[in-house]
Amino acid sequence: xxxxxxxxxxxxxxxxxxxxxxxxxxxxxxxxxxxxxxxxxxxxxxxxxxxxxxxxxxxxxxxxxxxxxxxxxxxxxxxxxxxxxxxxxxxxxxxxxxxxxxxxxxxxxxxxxxxxxxxxxxxxxxxxxxxxxxxxxxxxxxxxxxxxxxxxxxxxxxxxxxxxxxxxxxxxxxxxxxxxxxxxxxxxxxxxxxxxxxxxxxxxxxxxxxxxxxxxxxxxxxxxxxxxxxxxxxxxxxxxxxxxxxxxxxxxxxxxxxxxxxxx
Amino acid sequence: xxxxxxxxxxxxxxxxxxxxxxxxxxxxxxxxxxxxxxxxxxxxxxxxxxxxxxxxxxxxxxxxxxxxxxxxxxxxxxxxxxxxxxxxxxxxxxxxxxxxxxxxxxxxxxxxxxxxxxxxxxxxxxxxxxxxxxxxxxxxxxxxxxxxxxxxxxxxxxxxxxxxxxxxxxxxxxxxxxxxxxxxxxxxxxxxxxxxxxxxxxxxxxxxxxxxxxxxxxxxxxxxxxxxxxxxxxxxxxxxxxxxxxxxxxxxxxxxxxxxxxxx
Numbered sequence: 001x002x003x004x005x006x007x008x009x010x011x012x013x014x015x016x017x018x019x020x021x022x023x024x025x026x027x028x029x030x031x032x033x034x035x036x037x038x039x040x041x042x043x044x045x046x047x048x049x050x051x052x053x054x055x056x057x058x059x060x061x062x063x064x065x066x067x068x069x070x071x072x073x074x075x076x077x078x079x080x081x082x083x084x085x086x087x088x089x090x091x092x093x094x095x096x097x098x099x100x101x102x103x104x105x106x107x108x109x110x111x112x113x114x115x116x117x118x119x120x121x122x123x124x125x126x127x128x129x130x131x132x133x134x135x136x137x138x139x140x141x142x143x144x145x146x147x148x149x150x151x152x153x154x155x156x157x158x159x160x161x162x163x164x165x166x167x168x169x170x171x172x173x174x175x176x177x178x179x180x181x182x183x184x185x186x187x188x189x190x191x192x193x194x195x196x197x198x199x200x201x202x203x204x205x206x207x208x209x210x211x212x213x214x215x216x217x218x219x220x221x222x223x224x225x226x227x228x229x230x231x232x233x234x235x236x237x238x239x240x241x242x243x244x245x246x247x248x249x250x251x252x253x254x255x256x257x258x259x260x261x262x263x264x
Numbered sequence: 265x266x267x268x269x270x271x272x273x274x275x276x277x278x279x280x281x282x283x284x285x286x287x288x289x290x291x292x293x294x295x296x297x298x299x300x301x302x303x304x305x306x307x308x309x310x311x312x313x314x315x316x317x318x319x320x321x322x323x324x325x326x327x328x329x330x331x332x333x334x335x336x337x338x339x340x341x342x343x344x345x346x347x348x349x350x351x352x353x354x355x356x357x358x359x360x361x362x363x364x365x366x367x368x369x370x371x372x373x374x375x376x377x378x379x380x381x382x383x384x385x386x387x388x389x390x391x392x393x394x395x396x397x398x399x400x401x402x403x404x405x406x407x408x409x410x411x412x413x414x415x416x417x418x419x420x421x422x423x424x425x426x427x428x429x430x431x432x433x434x435x436x437x438x439x440x441x442x443x444x445x446x447x448x449x450x451x452x453x454x455x456x457x458x459x460x461x462x463x464x465x466x467x468x469x470x471x472x473x474x475x476x477x478x479x480x481x482x483x484x485x486x487x488x489x490x491x492x493x494x495x496x497x498x499x500x501x502x503x504x505x506x507x508x509x510x511x512x513x514x515x516x517x518x519x520x521x522x523x524x525x526x527x528x
Binding site for chain 2: 005055056058060062063072077078082083085087096099101103105107108110112113114115116117165166167169201206208210213216217229231232233234235237239243251255256260261
């Protein structure tokens with residue numbers, strides 16, 4: 001079992017209750033990363049579902065949660081032959097932190113797309129991509145030690161005080177500990193990049209309010225390519241769109257989030 | 265009060281219960297249109313919220329619902345200075361039909377975008393756009409009588425048996441009964457076009473499983489422009505992305521849905 005699989009374990013207490021232990025290795029400052037938290041909650045949802053794959057996940061982030069024990073409460077909304085729908089809530093000491101609605105279904109690993117004309121944005125070669133500088137230990141950005149991100153240099157020019165002016169963020173993604181990508185890794189990948197608003201001049205913690213992502217195919221082994229962009233920064237809000245492509249060149253996930261521009 | 269405002273009324277019974285009467289003027293065949301149903305539920309959510317604008321709405325469509333009386337049950341998940349979060353469920357006779365998670369906030373009508381570089385897709389002039397042929401009465405497509413849609417001809421060539429091969433659908437949109445657009449009209453607009461998969465060779469009823477839309481600005485009076493596209497049709501699933509622009513040329517809403525390809 002990898003460290004990630006262990007850190008996302010959900011232990012069944014009964015049909016609607018799973019115990020989890022939120023790992024301090026996935027922190028972004030004080031709170032934990034939203035993608036990691038979705039992965040933990042999805043473990044409980046899929047374990048209890050008649051279908052194995054979380055094809056749609058919509059999350060409302062009510063408040064940041066620090067590491068430690070917590071509970072995932074489930075409520076089955078629909079059980080169908082094609083799809084099941086579940087509500088899951090992350091709670092600790094009677095307080096709610098995240099609310100998600102999930103549709104599970106059974107994807108065919110051999111499915112050939114009927115239409116996939118939209119091309120992937122071009123990425124530089126892996127060898128020409130850059131790592132972010134290691135975070136300062138006091139920043140408590142422990143997530144950085146779990147994921148291996150190699151950035152398209154043009155999408156992180158904000159690091160050197162020269163933001164591109166467009167909301168964007170693009171990187172190759174894999175786990176530091178070797179592990180083939182799966183739906184839980186993808187839940188992490190859709191929220192693992194610095195906010196796209198950094199390259200449009202934003203700074204500081206940009207809290208996600210809502211994030212919805214669709215699993216469109218089961219990923220092939222190897223690097224994932226994570227392509228982030230945005231359409232509008234206005235009135236203190238921005239959208240971040242993420243596409244995840246696998247090493248076989250297939251679109252495996254689509255994500256969009258609505259977040260607040262940081263005050264930093 | 266317009267017919268639409270009347271058809272979307274939600275009458276407060278108590279803090280967590282609103283009575284609604286689902287109008288048979290918004291049917292797409294037997295069931296009611298999902299955008300209309302979101303508008304009804306949002307009336308209850310915003311009436312009970314400290315903030316007026318539904319900036320994010322995520323809906324899970326559990327099962328189709330025919331016209332008639334129903335109830336919206338609310339649960340407040342968070343009450344914040346910037347945003348409030350609410351869960352709402354559409355129920356009838358103890359059965360659940362739609363589950364939504366909504367974030368409300370207060371948008372500034374005067375907000376000037378900090379960044380909005382992405383251009384709107386070009387549309388032909390209104391005079392060069394086409395109406396769909398009137399539906400057969402026995403099809404019970406009553407929604408068509410409420411909305412005035414003028415289509416980019418190239419996006420509905422499937423009507424004449426010559427689909428473009430790409431998932432797409434583009435139209436100007438307004439209510440038949442004169443009414444300035446507002447967030448509830450936009451909820452209708454993001455699910456009012458024929459499924460984008462029709463132009464990629466799909467046919468028949470394409471049930472929405474999940475739809476999430478963001479209200480990015482308050483719309484100016486006049487026509488809305490509704491631009492639909494998709495990224496992937498695979499394994500019986502397709503995504504539909506909608507952008508709504510107002511008459512002042514501003515992006516006012518973004519929507520994405522995951523739906524099943526029809527068997528027609």
